[in-house]
Amino acid sequence: MSLVFACAVSHTPGIRAWPDAPGAKIKNNFYTEFENLYKKMMAAHPEVLVIISSEHFTNFFLDCMPAFTIGMADQYFGPIEQWINVEQGNISGDPNLAKYLLHSSYSAGIELAYAHEMKLDHGIMIPLSFLNPKRKLPIVPLIINAMTYPMPSQKRCYELGGVLSKALEKENKRVAVIAAGGLSHAPGEPTHGIIDEKFDRDFLHQLTTNDSSTFTSYTDQQLETSGLGTHEIRTWVTVAGIAKKLKAKILFYEPISAWATGCGILYYE
Numbered sequence: 001m002s003l004v005f006a007c008a009v010s011h012t013p014g015i016r017a018w019p020d021a022p023g024a025k026i027k028n029n030f031y032t033e034f035e036n037l038y039k040k041m042m043a044a045h046p047e048v049l050v051i052i053s054s055e056h057f058t059n060f061f062l063d064c065m066p067a068f069t070i071g072m073a074d075q076y077f078g079p080i081e082q083w084i085n086v087e088q089g090n091i092s093g094d095p096n097l098a099k100y101l102l103h104s105s106y107s108a109g110i111e112l113a114y115a116h117e118m119k120l121d122h123g124i125m126i127p128l129s130f131l132n133p134k135r136k137l138p139i140v141p142l143i144i145n146a147m148t149y150p151m152p153s154q155k156r157c158y159e160l161g162g163v164l165s166k167a168l169e170k171e172n173k174r175v176a177v178i179a180a181g182g183l184s185h186a187p188g189e190p191t192h193g194i195i196d197e198k199f200d201r202d203f204l205h206q207l208t209t210n211d212s213s214t215f216t217s218y219t220d221q222q223l224e225t226s227g228l229g230t231h232e233i234r235t236w237v238t239v240a241g242i243a244k245k246l247k248a249k250i251l252f253y254e255p256i257s258a259w260a261t262g263c264g265i266l267y268y269e
């Protein structure tokens with residue numbers, strides 16, 4: 001069994017770009033819990049991080065939009081956005097683990113797309129600025145289309161998580177998995193900054209009670225009533241599939257209008 005840690009976190013750019021906007025109390029609580037998450041993860045001695053984030057038209061656009069893409073590169077550059085206050089630079093990949101997960105997924109009936117070049121945006125680099133601050137751990141990025149129709153269903157994301165979970169059971173390296181995205185948000189919409197706290201709390205409750213039949217049943221239309229960015233809960237649902245035998249615990253939740261997102265930090269123990 002090589003899954004040594006799993007967690008899910010928000011990745012909104014404001015976390016680093018305008019950290020003080022929500023006020024000192026909320027910011028300090030959020031940063032403290034992110035640091036606690038880092039300590040918990042490092043206590044599990046991971047050797048590599050699989051980070052599951054969502055597409056933001058960084059690597060793929062309307063001309064070619066895969067549902068799921070795994071990164072096979074030796075090295076990645078990020079973040080592409082200078083303005084998010086995360087230092088730009090390279091980070092090592094783990095092409096062997098990526099290849100293993102790719103082939104395992106094909107064998108289990110999910111044909112992931114794969115990319116030998118991939119850029120990293122805020123969706124990956126905001127979480128890694130807390131969880132891999134010195135960039136010592138190599139990564140395997142997995143990008144989900146939560147951006148444009150058609151998108152993989154929540155059920156398919158959960159199924160992918162199950163497939164990855166089975167593959168990781170036979171992997172010797174100690175792997176930590178990070179979901180990055182969500183929760184409810186409406187970037188660029190007239191409702192930008194309005195957060196559906198009820199949706200977020202219901203969803204988090206479903207994760208902590210492992211109510212997979214409910215959290216895999218959301219339709220795209222239901223999610224969009226909480227903002228288009230809410231599609232990104234697919235990353236959380238995928239990790240729920242990877243960690244389905246473990247119990248989810250919430251470290252932090254706050255609807256943070258100043259960061260335009262319901263911000264959550266959750267881990268599995």
Ligand SMILES: [Fe+2]
Nearest residue numbers: 054123181232
């Ligand atoms: Fe995002």
